[in-house]
Amino acid sequence: MSPDESKVVVVPCSGIGKTYGTVSREAAYEVTEDLRPGSTGLVALSLLVLGDADARAAVQAHPAVTIDGCKLACAAKMVQESGGHVAQGIAVLDVYRRNRELKPQGIAELNEGGILLAHAVAQEITAVVDEVLAGEEGPTHA
Amino acid sequence: MPELPGRKVGIVACSGEELAEGTVTRLAALKVLEQLRPGETVTICLPLFLAGGEGDRAFARFYPTIALDGCEKRCAARATEQFSGKPAASVVVTDLLAEHGLDRPQGARRPDQSGRQAVDVTADRVADLVDDLLGGQWSRRSGSFVETAPATTAEGTPQVGCACGSGIPVQTVAVDGQAVSLAALPLIFEQFHGAGKAPGADVTRELLETVKIYNDVPAGTDEAYAAALAREYAAFCGQAESRS
Numbered sequence: 037m038s039p040d041e042s043k044v045v046v047v048p049c050s051g052i053g054k055t056y057g058t059v060s061r062e063a064a065y066e067v068t069e070d071l072r073p074g075s076t077g078l079v080a081l082s083l084l085v086l087g088d089a090d091a092r093a094a095v096q097a098h099p100a101v102t103i104d105g106c107k108l109a110c111a112a113k114m115v116q117e118s119g120g121h122v123a124q125g126i127a128v129l130d131v132y133r134r135n136r137e138l139k140p141q142g143i144a145e146l147n148e149g150g151i152l153l154a155h156a157v158a159q160e161i162t163a164v165v166d167e168v169l170a171g172e173e174g175p176t177h178a
Numbered sequence: 179m180p181e182l183p184g185r186k187v188g189i190v191a192c193s194g195e196e197l198a199e200g201t202v203t204r205l206a207a208l209k210v211l212e213q214l215r216p217g218e219t220v221t222i223c224l225p226l227f228l229a230g231g232e233g234d235r236a237f238a239r240f241y242p243t244i245a246l247d248g249c250e251k252r253c254a255a256r257a258t259e260q261f262s263g264k265p266a267a268s269v270v271v272t273d274l275l276a277e278h279g280l281d282r283p284q285g286a287r288r289p290d291q292s293g294r295q296a297v298d299v300t301a302d303r304v305a306d307l308v309d310d311l312l313g314g315q316w317s318r319r320s321g322s323f324v325e326t327a328p329a330t331t332a333e334g335t336p337q338v339g340c341a342c343g344s345g346i347p348v349q350t351v352a353v354d355g356q357a358v359s360l361a362a363l364p365l366i367f368e369q370f371h372g373a374g375k376a377p378g379a380d381v382t383r384e385l386l387e388t389v390k391i392y393n394d395v396p397a398g399t400d401e402a403y404a405a406a407l408a409r410e411y412a413a414f415c416g417q418a419e420s421r422s
Contacts, residue, residue, distance in 0.1 A: 050193045051223045052204060061195060065287040080200065082192040082253035085225050086260075110225035117228065144208040 040097050044072075044123065044165045045079045047095065048103040049111040055140045056105030056128040059150055063103055063128075063157035071162045075169055084114040095120030099168050101161050103128065124164040131157050186220045187308045188241030190265070192254040193224070198283040198293055199248030199271040205289065206271075206300035207246055214305040218312060224254055227261035232348040232359045238263030239321035239361070240346050242311045244304055247271065263321040267307045271300055320394065351410050354402040362392040367414045377412040385411060 048064035051057025068078045077098070083091035095115050102111035102125045112125040132138065132153055140150030191207035194200025211219050220241060226234040237243065238258050245255035245265040255268045275282060275296055283293030314323045349363040366388050375381045385407045386400060395403050 048195060049223070049225065050195055050204070052191060052193060052207060052221055053223060057223070061193075062287075064195065069287060078195050080192075080194045080196045080253075082194050082200070082224050082257070083251070085228055085257045086251070086253045088251065088253070108226065108229055110223060110229040113229040114225050144205055144212065 041099055041168055041171065043075055043077060043098045044168050045077050045094050045098045045100045045120075046103070046161065047079045047081055047084070047100055047111045047115055049105050049109075050081060051105040051110070052143070054105055055143055055146070055150060056132070058105075058143050058146055059128050059140050059154045059157060060103040060105045060111075062146060062151065062154035063126075063161060066154060066158035067161045067165070071158060072165050076165055081111055081114055084118050087118075092118045092120075099123035101126060101164050103157060103161070105129075123168050124161075126157060126160055126164075128153070128157055131160060185312065186218055186241055187215075187266075187311045188237055188243035189219055189221045189246060189304065189308075190224055190238075190243055190254045190258050191221070191246040192248050192252075194248045194253065195286060197248050198286045198289060199275075199296070201248075201286050201289055202271050202283055202293055202296045202300055203246045203248045203254070205297045206304060209297060209301040210304045210308065214301055215308045218308055224257055227257055232350070233346045233361075235262050236346040236348060236361045238265060242266035242314070242323070244269065244307050244311070246300070246304060266311055266323070269300065269303055269307070271296060274300055274303060349410070351406045353399070353406045358406075360389055360393050363389065363410075366392075367411055370411065371415055371418055377408060377415055382408040382411070 046064045046067055048060040049057055050061040064078055068076045077094065079091050079094050084095065096119045100115045100120050100122050102115055102122055104111050104125065105128050109125065112122050115122050135153060135156050138149045138153040138156060140153045141147040142150060146154065189207045189210060191203040192200055193204040207221060211221055222234060222237050239262065243258060243265045245258050245268045247254045247270045249272055250270065252270060255265050258265050278299055280295060280299065281292040283296045284290045285293060289297060346361050347364040348359050348361050350357050350359045366385065370381065370385065382404050386404050389395065389407065
C-alpha cells in the first residue's frame with residue numbers, strides 16, 4: 037500500500053538523556069501544533085516500541101518525518117521496523133552544525149538556544165512536509 | 179570484582195508525546211534524575227531496547243528499574259519487560275492522580291498547573307520507590323531481588339545518568355556451538371588480565387565463577403562455558419600482548 041501523502045506523520049525521538057532529544061520533541065510540537073496542524077500528526081515513539089496497532093497503522097498509512105537527537109536514530113529505525121516509510125530523517129545534530137550559534141542546553145527545560153534550534157529544525161521539517169504534500173520528496177536520512 | 183556500573187536505580191519513562199501525562203512522566207523522571215536522587219538513578223531511552231544493542235537490552239537486569247507510564251497502555255513497563263527485564267516497580271500517572279484526587283493535566287507541550295502538580299507528585303513517588311529499591315539486594319544474574327538487606331551508600335555526581343548507547347558491555351561467545359551473550363565479560367577479561375592472571379585451568383574456574391555473578395549459566399553447562407571462557411580469554415590475552 038502506498039502512503040497517503042495528504043498527511044505527514046512526525047515522529048520525534050524525545051530522547052531523555054540529552055538536550056538534543058528535547059529539541060526533537062519541541063520541534064515536533066511546533067510543526068504539528070503551530071506550523072502545519074492540519075496536515076501533520078504526531079506519533080509517540082513509545083507506542084511504536086510496543087507495537088501499538090494504531091501507531092503502526094499511522095506510520096504505514098502516511099509518509100513520516102523522523103527527528104533524532106543522536107546517531108542511534110531510534111525514531112527512524114522504529115518507523116522502518118514498523119513498516120513505515122521515512123520520507124525524511126532529520127538529525128538534530130546536523131541542524132545544529134549548520135546553526136552553531138544555537139547551542140542548546142537543558143533537558144527538562146531548553147535554554148533560548150535550544151528553543152531557537154528547535155525552531156530551525158521545525159522549519160526544515162515544514163519544508164519537507166510541504167514537498168511531500170506537493171508530491172516531491174527529499175532523500176531518506178540513514 | 180570488575181568495575182561495573184554502580185548501585186543505582188534505572189528509570190524508564192514512556193515520554194509519550196501525544197498525552198499530557200506522557201510529558202508528566204518525562205518531567206517527573208528528569209526531576210528525580212536531576213534534583214531528587216541525582217547520584218542514585220540512571221535512565222535510558224525506551225526505544226533503545228529495540229534500536230540499541232545487547233548492552234542496552236541488559237539495562238533492566240543490571241539496574242532495578244522503575245517504569246513510568248502516562249496511561250494504561252503502559253508502554254514503558256511492558257516494553258521494558260518484553261525487551262530488557264521485568265521492572266522492579268511501575269508507576270502509572272493516571273492511577274497516581276486518581277489516588278491523590280488530582281485533576282488530569284492539560285497540554286502535552288507545556289504542562290498547566292495541574293500538570294506541574296502531577297510532575298511533583300509523580301517525582302515524589304518515584305523518589306520514594308528509589309529509596310525502597312536501594313534498600314534491597316538486587317541480583318544482576320536473575321534480574322530480581324534476592325533478599326532484603328540494609329541500604330547501601332549510593333555513588334555518583336549530580337547530573338542526569340544517561341545510559342543511551344553506552345549500555346552494559348556484552349560479549350557474544352560460542353558455547354557448544356551456540357552464540358551466547360555474556361554481560362560484563364569484556365570488563366571481567368580486562369580486570370583479570372590487568373591483575374596478571376595468565377590463561378590456565380585455575381583462572382578459567384575463577385572466570386566462570388565471576389561470569390556466573392552477572393549471567394545465568396544453566397545447570398550442567400559449566401564445562402561448556404569453561405571451555406568457551408578459556409578459549410576467549412586466551413584470545414583476549416593474545417590480542418592484548420600483541421598490542422603492547
